[in-house]
Amino acid sequence: MNDRILSLINNIFEEVNERREEKISTEDLPSLALYGEHGVFDSMQLVNFLTQVEEAVEDEYDQEISLTSEKAVSQRVSPFSRVSRLVDFIEAELLESGVAVSETA
Amino acid sequence: MRGLILNRSTVAVIGAGPAGCTAALTLHKLGHRPVVFEREIFPRYKVGESFLPGTLSIFNRLGLQQKIDARNFVKKPSATFLWGRDEAPWTFSFTTPQSSPWVFDHAIQVKRDEFDKLLLDEVKERGIEVSENTSVSNVDISDPDKVSLTAGKADNQVEFDFVIDAGGSNGPLARKLKVRHYDEFYKSFAIWSYFRRADPFEGDLKGTTYSITFEDGWVWMIPVADDLYSVGLVVDRSKSSEVKEKGPERFYRETLAKATRAKEILGDAEMTDEVRVIHDWSYDSEVYSAGRYFLSGDSACFTDPLFSQGVHLATQSAVSAAAAIDRITKRKDESEEVHAWYNRSYRETYEQYHEFLASFYTLASFTEPESAFWSKRRISESDDGRLNRKGWFERLAASSKDGTVSVADFRDRAATMMSIGRHQRTELSDEFTDRELEPARVRWISQLTKRLNRIKRLQWNGAEVVLKPYYKIDPETFTLEPKQVLANEDGRDMIKWPVEEEHREILSRLLKEEVGYKELIRELGDAGQQEISSQIVIRLMEAGLLVGFDKNGERVLIQDRLRFDGVGTEYEV
Numbered sequence: 001m002n003d004r005i006l007s008l009i010n011n012i013f014e015e016v017n018e019r020r021e022e023k024i025s026t027e028d029l030p031s032l033a034l035y036g037e038h039g040v041f042d043s044m045q046l047v048n049f050l051t052q053v054e055e056a057v058e059d060e061y062d063q064e065i066s067l068t069s070e071k072a073v074s075q076r077v078s079p080f081s082r083v084s085r086l087v088d089f090i091e092a093e094l095l096e097s098g099v100a101v102s103e104t105a
Numbered sequence: 106m107r108g109l110i111l112n113r114s115t116v117a118v119i120g121a122g123p124a125g126c127t128a129a130l131t132l133h134k135l136g137h138r139p140v141v142f143e144r145e146i147f148p149r150y151k152v153g154e155s156f157l158p159g160t161l162s163i164f165n166r167l168g169l170q171q172k173i174d175a176r177n178f179v180k181k182p183s184a185t186f187l188w189g190r191d192e193a194p195w196t197f198s199f200t201t202p203q204s205s206p207w208v209f210d211h212a213i214q215v216k217r218d219e220f221d222k223l224l225l226d227e228v229k230e231r232g233i234e235v236s237e238n239t240s241v242s243n244v245d246i247s248d249p250d251k252v253s254l255t256a257g258k259a260d261n262q263v264e265f266d267f268v269i270d271a272g273g274s275n276g277p278l279a280r281k282l283k284v285r286h287y288d289e290f291y292k293s294f295a296i297w298s299y300f301r302r303a304d305p306f307e308g309d310l311k312g313t314t315y316s317i318t319f320e321d322g323w324v325w326m327i328p329v330a331d332d333l334y335s336v337g338l339v340v341d342r343s344k345s346s347e348v349k350e351k352g353p354e355r356f357y358r359e360t361l362a363k364a365t366r367a368k369e370i371l372g373d374a375e376m377t378d379e380v381r382v383i384h385d386w387s388y389d390s391e392v393y394s395a396g397r398y399f400l401s402g403d404s405a406c407f408t409d410p411l412f413s414q415g416v417h418l419a420t421q422s423a424v425s426a427a428a429a430i431d432r433i434t435k436r437k438d439e440s441e442e443v444h445a446w447y448n449r450s451y452r453e454t455y456e457q458y459h460e461f462l463a464s465f466y467t468l469a470s471f472t473e474p475e476s477a478f479w480s481k482r483r484i485s486e487s488d489d490g491r492l493n494r495k496g497w498f499e500r501l502a503a504s505s506k507d508g509t510v511s512v513a514d515f516r517d518r519a520a521t522m523m524s525i526g527r528h529q530r531t532e533l534s535d536e537f538t539d540r541e542l543e544p545a546r547v548r549w550i551s552q553l554t555k556r557l558n559r560i561k562r563l564q565w566n567g568a569e570v571v572l573k574p575y576y577k578i579d580p581e582t583f584t585l586e587p588k589q590v591l592a593n594e595d596g597r598d599m600i601k602w603p604v605e606e607e608h609r610e611i612l613s614r615l616l617k618e619e620v621g622y623k624e625l626i627r628e629l630g631d632a633g634q635q636e637i638s639s640q641i642v643i644r645l646m647e648a649g650l651l652v653g654f655d656k657n658g659e660r661v662l663i664q665d666r667l668r669f670d671g672v673g674t675e676y677e678v
Contacts, residue, residue: 015635021205035550036543040202042674043546047554048639051626054558068551068558078547 001030001084002091002101008056009083012049030084039080046080057090061101065093113137114266114434116427117254119241119278121147123160124271124402124419126224129233130167131427131583137434139233140265142256144240144272147225151217152297152383154335155181155314155327155413158199158209159671163420163678165207166581172223178213179328180312183539184413187317187366188465188523189472195526196313197672198539204674207580212413214314216329244268244278244398252397267430269399271423274385276404288387289491290463290482291409293322294345296357296382297337302374304328308535316411318469319364320476325410326367336361336371339409341478345384353380370533389455394447396440399426406455411465414458417671421678422451428578432585443585446576452496453600454677457669460497468519487512500649509662525549553663557639560622560653560661565615567593567650572609575600578678591645599648601675602641607632615651622653 010029017023024040026032033039035046050067058064066072072079072089079089094101114137118125121143129139164173183198201210229235236256243255252268255261270278279285304311315326322340329335338360348356357380362368389406393399402419429443463484470476470483484492487502504510525545528537573592576585588603591612611628614620620628622642629638645651646663653661670677 012635015630019633019635022203035547037200037540042201042204043550044640044643045202045636045674046550047557048626048636050550050554051558051623051639052630052635055623055627066555068555073544073548073551078543080547 002087004060004102005057005087005090006030006083008060009053009087012052012056016049030082030087032083033081034083034086035080036078050080053086053090057094061094061099063094063097063099065090065097112435114430115140116430117142117241117244117252117263117265117268119244119254119268119270119276120272120402120404121225121228121235121237122151122221122271122273122402122419123224123416124404124423125269126221126228127163127167127420127423128269128271128401128427129228130169130231131424132430133231133233134167134583135427135431137427137431140263141225141228141233141235142239142241142254143225143235143237146237148218148222151221152295152335152337152381153410153415154217154329155184155214155325155410156212157413157417157671158201158212159676159678160417160420161209161212162207162676163424165209166583169224169227172227173213176219176223178215178220179330181212181214181314182210182309182311183313185310185313185315185533186523186526187315187533188323189318189469192472192523193531194528194533194537195523196310196528196537196539196542197522197526198309198542199672200539201672201674205580208674208676211312214312214327214329216333241272241277244270244281246278246396246398249396266434267397267399269401269423269426269430270404271401271419273403274407276400278398279390279400279404282390282392282400284391285388286391286494288389288408291387292342292481293339293386293409294342294382294384295337295339295386295410296348296353296360296380297325297335298357298376298380299329299378300334300336300371300374301332301377302334302371303332305370305372306533306535306537308537309539310533310535310537314413315367315370317364317367318473318479319367320473320478321360321363322478323411323469324361324364324367326370333377334371334374336367338364339411341481342384342386343477348382353382389452392448393422393451394426394429394444396444399429399447401426405451408455408458409462411462412458412669414669414671418454418458421454421670424578424583424678425450428583428585431583432576439587442574443576446585449600450677454670456495456497459495461669463492463498464515464519468516468523471516484515485513509660521549556661556663557622557642557653559655561656562619562621562654562658563615563625563642564652564654565593565612565650566597566652567595568616569594570609570612570616572604572606573598575603577603580676580678583678591650593650597648597650599641599644599650601644602634602637604634604641608634608641612645 116139132139245253270276317324325337327335401422466482470479473479487505492498505512572589575590592598626638
């Protein structure tokens with residue numbers, strides 16, 4: 001689990017929670033389901049979230065990645081099923097682009 | 106009878122169905138004095154047995170949850186469609202994250218005699234005056250300061266500050282006003298009965314409502330109790346003569362026999378009740394409220410029940426009418442604006458369902474090319490006179506003229522929705538799980554996100570970005586709160602999400618600078634709209650206020666989504 005990427009996602013959840021009445025629990029962020037059964041987002045909220053994550057990754061690593069590629073949606077286990085899988089997917093995408101992905105923020 | 110206490114109104118509520126009881130409970134919660142007039146004695150028979158999650162949400166916030174839970178009504182997790190000949194089943198699941206305590210991921214199905222009595226008993230228990238077995242024979246709204254009702258066998262006259270006609274399709278005020286327009290598109294009638302049949306499925310299909318097309322129309326199958334299905338046929342009005350000739354039961358049995366996929370689910374189930382018919386099918390009103398009156402529920406409008414929206418339209422409009430009366434009582438100078446809001450928001454909700462239905466009908470018509478019922482219910486031209494007065498159709502026709510959207514592609518909206526919920530098997534099966542729908546949903550979300558991300562320049566349609574006064578109902582207090590929505594100088598607006606000056610300023614940048622989708626999302630997010638910034642942009646595009654272009658200057662089209670109130674996380678009330 002890449003903590004630096006996890007931290008980016010944590011920041012987005014903190015922003016989302018600022019306006020939420022029912023806060024999304026980030027106590028065990030890696031296990032948090034994003035979408036589907038027990039997921040915290042509905043379809044349109046996930047659209048919003050994906051764009052925010054792409055932006056945050058680009059700001060942090062100066063590298064554009066796509067969370068909406070065929071590769072992302074055709075994964076046997078969806079990267080959106082839980083945060084840890086999304087972090088792993090982003091890390092793999094960055095590595096493939098030749099970005100040095102350090103573990104710490 | 107009229108209110109003598111400051112900020113407290115007396116309100117005559119005609120009808121004790123879901124609209125009437127919801128209006129009475131909301132008015133009572135807001136500190137007013139409703140009096141309910143009901144011509145029948147409850148319990149009484151009523152059709153309209155399948156609800157939406159948003160309806161449960163309203164009852165929850167009116168404090169009825171415990172009583173509803175105690176009755177163990179049939180839980181409805183979804184609606185399942187066998188829609189179009191040879192199409193695989195598809196399921197519209199109500200699964201949704203619980204972003205608020207009043208967001209529901211399921212609805213219920215009920216025997217309306219039981220459920221409506223539960224509501225009316227609650228009204229009585231809260232000390233609200235109810236006159237059952239009391240017909241309202243006249244409603245006089247000619248005096249601008251009061252309304253006068255003539256009610257009961259003795260034709261007693263009683264004065265009130267306001268009146269809500271929730272008296273169903275025969276609502277006395279709705280009839281008197283002569284503001285009803287019958288729908289030329291849905292010239293149908295329904296004929297139905299009940300079958301003793303346990304739910305055939307145990308998995309994620311258990312409790313689902315079925316809608317099944319066949320050559321002469323479509324069938325609803327609603328599990329209203331553990332071992333009882335309501336089974337109704339929606340057929341063309343031209344078949345009325347056959348009902349007269351053969352009698353309702355013979356017509357019903359013979360027509361149901363043609364619906365083979367419905368018969369497969371029913372098996373050899375026994376019919377347990379009489380056959381009933383309803384003709385008053387689809388209509389709306391020119392005016393929903395003015396002065397001191399409000400039309401709510403079936404007295405105001407009704408449309409084909411394919412998406413089980415009837416009771417939701419009733420309860421949502423009832424809360425809205427009560428909130429409007431509360432606002433006008435406290436701020437008499439806002440009466441005109443409040444009525445404008447009630448009319449607009451009610452029409453918007455009604456039209457969403459109407460558009461949704463039209464798309465599904467159009468799609469099915471292509472799978473039943475030989476059928477008279479279905480060929481009459483296809484939209485393929487922008488000058489379809491049957492849809493005059495429908496705002497959604499005017500927008501579609503205008504898009505067709507400017508070449509952005511083709512009317513002939515209208516069916517694609519339903520097709521997209523069906524593809525998201527399509528089962529992996531061609532037959533209904535206990536193997537179906539809600540989870541099997543996830544890959545298609547994720548793919549759709551990804552495609553939409555990708556399309557939005559392609560937008561490098563957003564263009565505002567107009568010379569100015571203005572804030573327009575509007576209202577929204579507070580979801581907890583049910584009070585009507587003044588808000589502002591985005592609009593252009595011609596009055597074109599987007600009413601779903603209220604905004605503030607900060608957001609207007611962000612959008613105003615589009616008039617001077619090149620701003621892409623991602624940049625706009627970030628700015629709206631920084632201005633406190635993190636979770637809905639994409640939705641704001643999409644809604645602005647659907648409202649015709651924003652147009653997106655890619656890096657080559659090509660227009661990026663975002664297909665209008667089919668949506669309706671009462672599902673998901675963002676209820677209108």
